[in-house]
Amino acid sequence: MRAPLIAALILPLALLASQVAARQEEQASETSTRTLYLGLIGQARADGKPRAALAYLDDFERQHPDDREARILRVNCLLDLNQIDGARQALARIPADDRSAGALAVRGHVFTAQGQWGDAAQAYAAAQAASPADPFIANAHGYAQLRAGAGVQAVETLRRALDLVPDGAPANAVVRNNLALALTATGRSAEAAALLSRIRDTTERSRVQQELGREALRIAQAGGGIVPMAQ
Structure with a gap:
């Protein structure tokens, strides 16, 4: 006598299982599409095509x-x-209470673009606290500290960033150069020279020294208190 009741229960359960499976498949598809779009956007930026990245973003944000x-x-x-x-x-579309490393770092980027170095350093410090092992945030933080006049702190922040970047990675040279600039700014030109001596190609080393010298002079003229690197 219980068979009809059991059969009645099985049918809704089977339907529910089918609905759950369909929803899981839909979510997997959405995740895959999101990953694809964000990958395209990131690649377009890396290729120096920010307008293409914005086009992908427009399409992505419709969904x-x-x-x-x-x-x-x-x-x-x-x-x-x-x-x-x-x-x-x-930036105003990002909630002010978003304390993720990405949101905090991008606030720092906007301050940097406006030349508000003190505010940028504070934003990057918060981003670094949220993501301590991110060398890109540490590098941005150190450079902002340098431009804000906190050269001693900048050296330590940039040393940390350099330790976090794998040897041979493209970002390694960027962080190294910023550290050399910060060392020069704090009167530690011998340490800066020793750091740059890691560049084995003498022609490349000379080019980097000249570029850093020009950058140091530009910052000094802007009131950053930087001593130009010896040529």
């Missing part, structure tokens, strides 16, 4: 209008194009 990572990427793309006002407007 995912509240995606936090997409909002952060939009600010970065606009900064790539030196559209500072647009970047500020895009």
